[in-house]
Amino acid sequence: MSSDIAISVKNLTKKYRIFGHPGDRIKQALTFGRVRFHREFTALQDVSFEIKRGETVGIIGRNGSGKSTLLQLICGILKPTVGAVEVNGRISALLELGAGFNPEFTGRENVYFQGTILGLSKEEMDSRFADIAAFADIGEFLDQPVRTYSSGMFVRLAFATAIHVDPDILVVDEALAVGDMAFQRKCFERLGQLLSDRQRVVLLVSHDLRQVERFCSRAIFLQSGKIMADGPAHDVCQLYCEKANEEIKLENSSAASWSRAKIDSSGEVELLNINIMDSNGQEIQEICPGDPLRVRIRFRLFVSLTQPELIVGTQAVDMQFLSSSTTAELGVPIRLEPGEHLVEYLLDQFPLAPGRYFIRFVIRDKTFRIVFAGEGLCPFLVIADSREFDRPPRLLDLKPEWVLCGVHY
Template sequence: MSSEFAIKVEGVGKNYQIYDKPHHRLWQMLRGVRKTYYRDFWAVKNVSFSVRRGDTVGIIGRNGAGKSTLLQMICGTLTPTTGSIEVNGRVAALLELGAGFNPEFTGRENVYMNSAVLGLSREETDARFADIIAFADIGDFIGQPVKTYSSGMMVRLAFAVIAHVDADILVVDEALAVGDAFFTQKCMRFIQQFQKNGGTLLFVSHDMGTVMNICQSAIMLFAGGQRNAIMGAAEALCKEYLNQIYDDPERHQQVEQQRSLHEPWVQRDSTKVQTVLTGIAPEKNVYAISPFRADGESFGAGGATITDAGFFAEDGERFTMLEGGQTVRFRVCMRANQALTYPALGIMLKDRLGQYLYTAGTDESFRHHRLVFQAGENICATFQFDMPILSRGVYTINVAVAEGTGDAHIQHHWIHDAIKLEVVSGPVVHGLGSPLNMEITMEFLQPVSEVTA
């Protein structure tokens, strides 16, 4: 295989023999080819594609399309029935939950076992063990049997291992859907750095926003080989996937059933030229706000320390709940550990994939003051704004203090995910959010021929 390719798949298929009754398997063994008691099921059929080194490729498709089966064949845990797979480089995989773990072994023992499977020697694992445990952040549970772990703890440990084995190819199958927001953000930072370092990533997800965000291209599979797999630009294939989902005959049948069960909610007066309806106010967009995480993952030169951050009322009360559209004050407090020239404080609101949605900083607004903070001074910056209407989900806020102007600055203290915001209710379920203070009306217009008759 040419070294420009990390993975090359040619005509790959995986066939299973399905027996309707358990005893049919025995009869098949006894009678051989004289009679067939099974039916063939192709989980994957005639799939071909190539992935270049350094590419990030999404694997998409309906349930039962063979995504997980394909990944297992690429990783070597399943043998293809037909075709061939060539892999150039060390593969680290995070497949179904708990895969590769012995439930009776402790977390520590599973780290060493998984590292060995992925090609690390005992000495190499010893050297990285502290970093693996710090990344997983499961505390004393590292010494407990994995069977006592929650699903989130298993994902933490599994991802921590694959993040420290110097893999050339990373395979992730829906694993980021499990676990808390802070760990998901940590994983996304690792993936972004892995991509920058030239790593190859195969990523399976039903979340098209995630695929379009982190993948340049995608492969769409079809159940049972009904159609050949398609490889192309991630955005184009994600759109095609959504078309398939919403053009599903079962969805149309459900709509027809609803239509037959309900009478029209509004009877319009046909004698009027038009009827205008005003929609009721949408469900409130409610945020739950976490406490400030002073011990969150951070970096910086150390010339300043962020001591507090959060949403506060005018009287200084800290908010734990907010509403979209509400005027809020987000305050960041810091202590100068040395004299700082042109100091600046900033905030960054991110979605669960680590994408920056909104950012704000004091640099441009206060640059003309030529500020200098003296060592030992404590300063707070307050950002006042109307809270956006965001779709349901989990978001986080980074806070930072830097020195300098524009891009010519030094980061002194940057805390990842210092505050978590969870939208617990609201009218928006797709996209980023909704316009503020929106009102909706609907007009029913009669045909011109009816109006003039």
């Protein structure tokens, strides 16, 4: 392996044996493997890449795509089924919460234990300990058993230890997600300092695509144990975002699969159907941010209602009300006779950002008695375009004007 290559992964495959019952292991052993009582699960399949010194690489993908398995193979925690991993340098890993720390040891003892594993002498750890303790900032808990730590305290100590043992390769697997915002900022500032040494490598697994794009020069996108893309972080993250949107659309092709409808009725009203329509009157289940929203509601009334109030609104996936409009604002007396009725609710622009939404429909009589109340109705999707990844998180999709240096944009 070339001296400028820190990590080389060649044709890496990792398979697990899945047994339906613990006793099946014994049965298979007694047959000397001639009869199989297991099925194989392939966590990684034929993965190959090289990472040069000085690179910061993000590993992205959905849960179960093989990210953590890949890191454990690189760190030597797991052995590959097929293929090989070559590492040139000292690895310091911050993997899943609790990995590498003995819960019965104190924090201080675990720090020295980690240093010993990485080949550092007691004298070398003594010279680093004050900096580790200051960075972790967990006070008197440093001399308490790790099993008494909160998840945040644990990750503070684990990260402080990992970055102060002079690693050639630092591996971080989503562990920083449990830290508070101030500590995460502190960690990434420290990582930035580490990267000033162009010989170090940082391998980061994260579900925060903006974090990966901002911090990593390169990204690897894993899907079902295979590499889907490997290249500049921005390009790979955008591809992942587009793939994720496609999968969401596929999952939501049957809107009933995520319906949360809840209906309360006095028996005087029957909801026949409620749909989202396009400008041509065709039923749809998705719109783009800023598109018109047209809701068509058909219901049957069994009694006459004088001066009823119809309320239509939108809800988020947590059923929070996002908008609500009422016919009472029209200032026009309404009378509904028994029979079928058609109501349409139109917005010139729907200003909500990409996500899942629902319709709320309520009918009240003139005494404000609720005759019908439906929530979580007619699920629909506001879809993202290819530029969504570049936009900041938000709920509303507003179209502002900007004035910069006296110029309107």
